[in-house]
Amino acid sequence: MSNIAGASGATPGSAPGPSGERRGSEALHFARRNPKLLIGLTLVLGFLLLGIIGPLFVDHGPNQYVGPQSRPPSGEYWLGTTTFGQDVWAQFVYGIRSTFLIGILGGGVAFLIGTAIGFLAGYRGGIVDEVLNMLTNVVLVLPALVVLIIAVAYLDARGLVVQAVFIGLTTWPWAARAVRAQALSLATREYVDLARLSGRRTWRIITTEIAPNMSSYLVMSFILLFGGAVLTAAGLDFIGLGPTDGVSLGLMLENAVAWSALQLGLWWWFVPPGLAITVIVGSMYILNVGLDEVFNPKLREL
Amino acid sequence: MSLQVNDLKVHYRTLRGNVHALDGVTFSLEDGEIMGLAGESGCGKSTLGKSLIRLDSRMHHAGGSVRLDGREMPIADDKAMVPLRFHEVSLIPQYAMSALNPTRRIGRMIDELLRARGVRPADKADELRRRLELVGLEPDVLRRFPIELSGGMKQRVVMVLSTLLDPSLLIADEVTSALDVSTQRSVAESLVEFRDRGYVRSMVFVTHDVSLVYQIADTIMVMYAGHVAEKGPAASIVSEPRHPYTRMLLSALPEVGSTSGERLQGIPGTPPGLLDPPTGCRFRARCPMAFDKCVERPPLVETAPGHWSACWKTGEE
Amino acid sequence: MWRYMGRKLFVYALTFIVAVTINWMIPRFMPGDPVRSMLNRGSISDPEALERMTAYYNEVFGLDAPLHEQYLSFWAGLLRGDLGISVMLYPEPVVDVILRAVPFTLALLVPAIVLSWIVGNRFGAFAARSKFLDNSILPVGYVLTATPYMWLALLMVWSLGIVAGVFPTAGGYSLALTPGANWEFVSSLITHWFLPFLSMFVVALGGWAIGMRNMIIYELEADYATYLHALGAPRRLVRRYAFRNAMLPQITGLAVQLGTIITGALLTEIVFNYPGLGTLVLDSLDNRDFFLLQGIFLFVVVGVLIANFVIDIVYVLIDPRTRVQMTGGSS
Numbered sequence: 001m002s003n004i005a006g007a008s009g010a011t012p013g014s015a016p017g018p019s020g021e022r023r024g025s026e027a028l029h030f031a032r033r034n035p036k037l038l039i040g041l042t043l044v045l046g047f048l049l050l051g052i053i054g055p056l057f058v059d060h061g062p063n064q065y066v067g068p069q070s071r072p073p074s075g076e077y078w079l080g081t082t083t084f085g086q087d088v089w090a091q092f093v094y095g096i097r098s099t100f101l102i103g104i105l106g107g108g109v110a111f112l113i114g115t116a117i118g119f120l121a122g123y124r125g126g127i128v129d130e131v132l133n134m135l136t137n138v139v140l141v142l143p144a145l146v147v148l149i150i151a152v153a154y155l156d157a158r159g160l161v162v163q164a165v166f167i168g169l170t171t172w173p174w175a176a177r178a179v180r181a182q183a184l185s186l187a188t189r190e191y192v193d194l195a196r197l198s199g200r201r202t203w204r205i206i207t208t209e210i211a212p213n214m215s216s217y218l219v220m221s222f223i224l225l226f227g228g229a230v231l232t233a234a235g236l237d238f239i240g241l242g243p244t245d246g247v248s249l250g251l252m253l254e255n256a257v258a259w260s261a262l263q264l265g266l267w268w269w270f271v272p273p274g275l276a277i278t279v280i281v282g283s284m285y286i287l288n289v290g291l292d293e294v295f296n297p298k299l300r301e302l
Numbered sequence: 303m304s305l306q307v308n309d310l311k312v313h314y315r316t317l318r319g320n321v322h323a324l325d326g327v328t329f330s331l332e333d334g335e336i337m338g339l340a341g342e343s344g345c346g347k348s349t350l351g352k353s354l355i356r357l358d359s360r361m362h363h364a365g366g367s368v369r370l371d372g373r374e375m376p377i378a379d380d381k382a383m384v385p386l387r388f389h390e391v392s393l394i395p396q397y398a399m400s401a402l403n404p405t406r407r408i409g410r411m412i413d414e415l416l417r418a419r420g421v422r423p424a425d426k427a428d429e430l431r432r433r434l435e436l437v438g439l440e441p442d443v444l445r446r447f448p449i450e451l452s453g454g455m456k457q458r459v460v461m462v463l464s465t466l467l468d469p470s471l472l473i474a475d476e477v478t479s480a481l482d483v484s485t486q487r488s489v490a491e492s493l494v495e496f497r498d499r500g501y502v503r504s505m506v507f508v509t510h511d512v513s514l515v516y517q518i519a520d521t522i523m524v525m526y527a528g529h530v531a532e533k534g535p536a537a538s539i540v541s542e543p544r545h546p547y548t549r550m551l552l553s554a555l556p557e558v559g560s561t562s563g564e565r566l567q568g569i570p571g572t573p574p575g576l577l578d579p580p581t582g583c584r585f586r587a588r589c590p591m592a593f594d595k596c597v598e599r600p601p602l603v604e605t606a607p608g609h610w611s612a613c614w615k616t617g618e619e
Numbered sequence: 620m621w622r623y624m625g626r627k628l629f630v631y632a633l634t635f636i637v638a639v640t641i642n643w644m645i646p647r648f649m650p651g652d653p654v655r656s657m658l659n660r661g662s663i664s665d666p667e668a669l670e671r672m673t674a675y676y677n678e679v680f681g682l683d684a685p686l687h688e689q690y691l692s693f694w695a696g697l698l699r700g701d702l703g704i705s706v707m708l709y710p711e712p713v714v715d716v717i718l719r720a721v722p723f724t725l726a727l728l729v730p731a732i733v734l735s736w737i738v739g740n741r742f743g744a745f746a747a748r749s750k751f752l753d754n755s756i757l758p759v760g761y762v763l764t765a766t767p768y769m770w771l772a773l774l775m776v777w778s779l780g781i782v783a784g785v786f787p788t789a790g791g792y793s794l795a796l797t798p799g800a801n802w803e804f805v806s807s808l809i810t811h812w813f814l815p816f817l818s819m820f821v822v823a824l825g826g827w828a829i830g831m832r833n834m835i836i837y838e839l840e841a842d843y844a845t846y847l848h849a850l851g852a853p854r855r856l857v858r859r860y861a862f863r864n865a866m867l868p869q870i871t872g873l874a875v876q877l878g879t880i881i882t883g884a885l886l887t888e889i890v891f892n893y894p895g896l897g898t899l900v901l902d903s904l905d906n907r908d909f910f911l912l913q914g915i916f917l918f919v920v921v922g923v924l925i926a927n928f929v930i931d932i933v934y935v936l937i938d939p940r941t942r943v944q945m946t947g948g949s950s
Contacts, residue, residue: 029317036758138634141927143878145885146919147641153904153912154645174875227765234767235886239901253769257890262777262788270777274770282765286758356849387851401846403860405867405939415847418856447939464850 030294037290043283047276051100054093062087062094062247073268080268083259088252092272095249099230099280102164102248106229109168110175111222117172118179119206123187132176140173145235152241160243163236167229175221182217186210216295223288227281234277249273304504305331305354305471310366312353322576323349325528326366328602329610331471336497336505338515338536340551341525344573348396350525351473351508353377355391371470388419392469392502396476398460402448409444412463419467426466433462433501437492454485461492465501472502476509490518512551516540521608524548527573527584530602534609544605544616547585583613591615623941627931631924638920642913643693647686672709679703702914707906713914716899721918723791724895726812728884731819732873738820739827740869744862746828747835757832763825768883772818772890779814786814789892815891819883823876830872834865867938874930877923 031037060066065085073080079088121132147170152158186192187210195205211218236242237250238257256262256270310327313320323346331337339347352358354368354377363378370390376382395401403411412430413423431441437458448456457477465472474493478486496502509515515522516536523533524547532545543549574580574587583589586596595614602612684692696703702713746756780788792798792807838844838861847857888897896915903911935941 134630134633137630138637140875141631141634141878141923142638143881143919143923145878145882146916149900149904150641150645150912150916153909231765231767232882235769235882238767238769238886239889240904250767253767253773257773262773262781265781267777270770270773274767274773277770278762278766280765282758282762285761285765289757289761384851387849389851393846393849395842395846395849397842397846400842403843403847403864405864406860407939414856415850415852418852419850449940460846 027294031290034290034294036286037294040283040285040287040290043279044287047096047280047283048100050093051096055090055097058087058090058093060087060090062090063245064090066090070264070266079272080266082255082269083261083264083266088268088272091247091252092249092276094247095252095273096276096280098160098243098246098248099233099277101160102167102233103226103230103280105161105164106167106171106233107222107226109165110172110225110229111168111218113168114172114175114221114225115179115211115218118176119183119210120202121176122180122183123202123206123210125184125187129180133180136173136176136180139170140177142170144170145232148232148236149239149241152236158241158244160246160248163233163243164229167232167236171225171228171232175225178221179214179218182214183210186213216291220288220291223284223291227284230277230281249277304333304335304371305506306367306369307354308367308369310350310353310368311364312349312357312361313364314349314360315362316360316577319577320364322364322528322579323361324353325576325579327525327528327530328366329523329530329533331504331506333503334497335521336494336507336519337533338512338519338522339506339508339525340510340512340515340522341531342551342573343510344527344576345525346528346576347508347510347525348475351393351475351506354471354473354506355387355393356380356383388464388469389467390469391471391473392464392467394461394464394472394474394477396479396508398457398477399453399480401460402456404448407445407447408451408459412444412466415463416466421467430462430466433466434459436495437462438488454481454489457481457485457489458492461489461496465496468501470503472496472505474505474507477507478509478511478514486514487517490514494518512540524551527579528576529584529599530610530612531585532609532611532613533602534606534611538606538609544609544611545585545613546589546591546615550588624931624935627928631928635920635924638917639694639697640690642916643690646909646913647689668709672706675704676706697917702917703910705903705908705911707903707908707911713911716911717896717914717918720894720896720899723893724884724888724897727815727819727888727893727895728881731816731823731884732877732880735820735823736827736869736873739824740831740866742824743828743831743833744835744858744865746832747839748858753832756828760825760828760832763822764829766822766825767886768819768822769886769890771822772815772887775814775818776890787811788814791894811891811893815887815893819880819887822883823880826876826879827869827872830869831865834868835861838862838865867934870930870934870937874927877926881919881923 055062063086066087067077067081067085069081069085070083071077071081073088077087077089079092081087082091117132117136121129121136144167148166151166152163155162183206192205192209195209200208233242233248234250234253237248238254240254242248242251242254250273252273253270256266256273261267261269307327307329310324311322312324314323325346327346327350329337339350341347349361352361353363354375357363357377357380368375368377370386375386375391402408406414416423416426430444434441434443439455439458439462443451443455443459451459457480461477472493477493478489481489493505493507497505507515507519512522519536521533522536522539524531524539524545526547531547532539532543534544539548540552543552574584580587581599582597583592583600586592589596593614598614600612600614602610604610605616679696700714702717705711705713705716708716742756742760746753746760776788780786787793787807787810791811792804793811796804796807798804835858839857841861841864844857844861847860884895885897885900887893888895889901892898896919900912900915902908903915
């Protein structure tokens with residue numbers, strides 16, 4: 001396809017293969033000027049910081065009964081208290097922490113499985129691809145949360161890690177599909193051929209030649225998986241299949257509904273946790289669009 | 303004279319500054335002339351082709367003028383160019399294989415395009431069929447989707463469509479590069495036939511394949527790094543090139559019909575970057591004949607009737 | 620092209636087998652005795668009934684038989700349409716319980732999916748028109764897809780149901796009415812239906828808008844769009860083509876998103892205590908009614924598979940590229 005290379009060669013602005021350094025600095029240049037990326041990143045980091053530092057400034061457990069019951073937000077209890085006198089702020093900051101944990105763990109497991117399968121299928125092709133593709137399609141069609149409900153329902157004691165692993169096991173397929181498509185197009189490039197000819201091992205080629213060339217793409221996949229894991233976990237928690245004895249934003253919603261916060265008008269109990277999930281996941285997505293615009297020059301122009 | 307390009311400058315805006323893709327290009331086209339436009343990748347030949355019909359969003363017109371049939375073409379003004387496109391200037395793109403909307407039947411797409419351009423499809427229906435037959439296609443292709451056609455068939459449909467309104471100037475951008483050798487021949491011959499029948503008045507045939515262009519072009523223009531190196535009758539360019547770059551280009555000629563002539567192994571070195579182009583003759587770093595004077599830009603001078611060359615050495619002879 | 624359909628069907632069949640196997644496996648390989656844990660939590664006071672139930676479930680599980688026999692008899696039961704008997708509503712068969720809830724879930728799901736898809740696609744195409752629209756619609760779309768279904772539902776119950784008192788907040792119809800084909804009952808159905816529908820519709824909207832916007836931008840970059848522009852075609856024509864072509868992947872997107880939206884429907888139902896499958900899931904979890912739970916799981920999977928198959932057929936019929944290949948036309 002020399003004619004295509006010739007075409008881009010004629011537009012020197014996007015000349016193929018600028019040195020890595022120049023490309024990096026160019027990305028940085030656009031990154032600094034991309035409001036989506038900046039706003040998204042600020043919000044995500046802000047909440048992350050709140051999840052890390054917040055609990056340090058709370059001197060009682062999030063589920064402890066510490067104050068008067070059903071109080072609206074005040075100077076003492078920033079987000080008010082529950083019908084049992086639990087501090088909503090304390091639950092909130094601990095909940096944010098576990099939201100990030102579940103996102104990183106659940107998204108991480110899904111990411112590892114998805115990219116491993118995607119790379120292998122895309123790079124190897126043939127029968128390996130066929131089988132893995134079949135597997136991907138099967139898991140893709142199964143509605144993840146419903147499978148999770150069945151699986152998790154039988155567990156008597158549930159922890160955050162178990163939840164994360166289960167989420168990872170059921171939500172990887174689309175990442176595998178996306179990575180496969182990318183790897184497929186990269187696997188036929190010259191430099192990969194060269195590496196293959198020189199007798200390098202499959203996983204070495206994948207990790208040293210293919211993966212670095214789609215690193216921005218991988219980061220974006222992880223972000224999407226992170227968001228998916230957070231939302232799925234919140235759903236599970238809300239049905240009552242969350243970590244036993246834990247704190248999470250989804251559990252807060254579950255408890256608020258179970259103890260009639262809606263009817264009693266305790267909005268401070270159910271508005272903040274949902275809002276936090278929405279903002280964290282939403283700003284992750286918007287950050288993703290920003291990243292896409294930075295790394296994909298075509299989108300800069302619209 | 304149908305096309306006159308005078309000192310045309312078109313730059314690409316990039317983060318690191320302007321890329322001087324066309325840096326003062328001057329040439330003209332006679333009525334009925336088919337001009338082959340040759341050069342390595344990145345020499346500005348595709349940019350020139352685009353400039354004559356539609357600048358993309360990163361390109362901007364930095365100077366010079368283009369006149370078509372005695373009228374100034376507003377190439378910098380996208381809107382003002384619209385009436386000229388298709389009617390006066392048309393294009394056969396290098397991506398002809400994917401130039402047709404995959405989800406429309408070809409005939410319907412053509413009708414919709416014609417109507418959008420203020421032409422009644424019924425007025426052109428017979429002509430369309432005639433021309434399809436001329437290039438060896440059944441009128442039946444109009445009822446098909448692009449996916450049902452082979453690459454060569456799509457190429458010919460695009461050829462017929464682009465020239466349907468008898469444009470004054472046709473830009474054929476690397477039209478043959480994706481085709482096999484025999485299809486290349488027939489496409490090239492059809493283009494000559496179109497000119498002979500007056501479907502197009504003159505043509506710029508952009509290619510990196512000098513051997514192919516020689517077969518159909520009346521004249522050949524060789525570009526190097528945003529400058530015109532040489533322009534002249536096809537036969538004399540090939541048999542007695544004046545510019546040292548043309549000579550090297552010809553000696554490095556790939557096999558006839560080969561499409562891999564993109565990188566010319568025969569010429570050591572690479573063309574200069576056009577972000578901050580060197581002064582003087584742009585070829586001098588690779589030129590075996592370079593001497594002191596080459597630090598000044600050599601003018602394009604007519605060394606024989608209709609034969610122009612931009613080199614201090616040939617200018618003297 | 621029939622090969623393509625055959626492959627799809629094969630994947631669906633495989634998926635069904637996997638789903639059934641998961642269903643069979645989980646109670647048997649999870650720690651603990653499923654029968655006891657199930658009946659312990661169920662509030663059964665009559666000891667005689669308890670004994671009867673224990674005997675029944677022990678027999679159904681057939682834990683004494685070799686594993687492959689258990690597996691085969693599980694399939695045999697399934698193919699007879701026998702999903703067992705509900706613990707919670709003993710002795711009602713699981714299938715009956717589920718069939719009662721399915722219409723409610725479908726009544727939420729189908730309009731929410733179809734309308735959000737249509738409206739979302741319009742919005743997305745609209746957003747791709749200009750930088751300004753893009754920068755305003757796009758973030759809203761992303762925030763909507765990031766919204767947990769149950770949270771928006773909660774906000775709607777609270778604001779429109781409880782505070783404003785405009786809509787009923789729970790149930791599928793007023794319990795004071797007896798179901799029947801009279802206007803009073805129908806209007807009760809509609810008012811109870813509206814808020815859960817609305818909240819699902821709004822959340823699903825964002826995803827479609829984003830998908831369409833991205834697809835259209837991709838299409839506007841496509842070669843045919845560039846060619847049309849070079850021939851002076853007006854933006855309107857190019858956009859029309861781009862929109863139509865971008866719709867096709869959005870149909871495939873429908874299949875991919877189905878799982879997420881069904882999940883959303885289950886969660887939304889729980890908030891509204893809407894008598895569909897979601898509420899049934901919650902009830903069966905509370906009562907450890909695993910038979911019911913597994914029955915629901917199978918129903919959902921089968922529903923998803925049927926929907927996927929319908930989408931495949933629609934896609935083949937709509938996309939000329941696949942349709943042409945199917946009728947065997949070639950150059």
